[in-house]
Amino acid sequence: MNTDNMLIAYSDNARDLVDCFEKKLNNSFEATPCSQIEHYMGMHVRYDQQKGILTLDARRHVYGFINYMGMDPNSDVGVSTPLDAHKKNSKADSPPEIDVKLRDQVWQARGKLIHLAIWARPDLVHSVSVLRRYVHNPSEKLWSAYSRIAKYLVETRDFKIVFGTPDIELMNLNPYGYSDSDWG
Numbered sequence: 001m002n003t004d005n006m007l008i009a010y011s012d013n014a015r016d017l018v019d020c021f022e023k024k025l026n027n028s029f030e031a032t033p034c035s036q037i038e039h040y041m042g043m044h045v046r047y048d049q050q051k052g053i054l055t056l057d058a059r060r061h062v063y064g065f066i067n068y069m070g071m072d073p074n075s076d077v078g079v080s081t082p083l084d085a086h087k088k089n090s091k092a093d094s095p096p097e098i099d100v101k102l103r104d105q106v107w108q109a110r111g112k113l114i115h116l117a118i119w120a121r122p123d124l125v126h127s128v129s130v131l132r133r134y135v136h137n138p139s140e141k142l143w144s145a146y147s148r149i150a151k152y153l154v155e156t157r158d159f160k161i162v163f164g165t166p167d168i169e170l171m172n173l174n175p176y177g178y179s180d181s182d183w184g
Helices: 012-028 059-068 100-119 122-134 140-155
Strands: 043-048 053-057 161-164
Touching: 043 059, 059 100, 059 140, 100 122, 100 140, 122 140
Parallel strands: none
Antiparallel strands: 043 053, 053 161
8 A cells, every 4th residue: 555556466265355345445435446457556567367476567667767867777787786885885975065956866866766665676675774874965975876776777677576376275375464563
């Protein structure tokens, strides 16, 4: 669920539960009835019923970020990791005066990466978390770190999230989920 967009993924054996939930939801909110989706939050969603595999493809957002960073998604500038292990960012890298233009560019880049990391690219989560520490007064070194992430995305532009199993017995189980959140 994101703001006013909700996606419910379920197997056929949960259809009655989903119908009941939708009726309750529609008593309080105006909602579009459920239908099979192809796109959600800018991602291409594909379900292969025979294989039992659901794929989330955020290539549109990946290409958008690469282009925002001034690179060509089809170039060969890729790197194998999002952050350089030999370069450490620190508060000491921040200039004495805030460069508002650079800060705005970094904030936009960060926003795009947060969306990607949350929805379809968990491989970016650590990088986004590390770089967020320095966005209030960013340096050119920090901007270079965002450029490196763009190069990593050039290398991994076709990565997708794939859910599913070829094991039919497992597919018939009720869905479950875990959370490490204990607040609220």
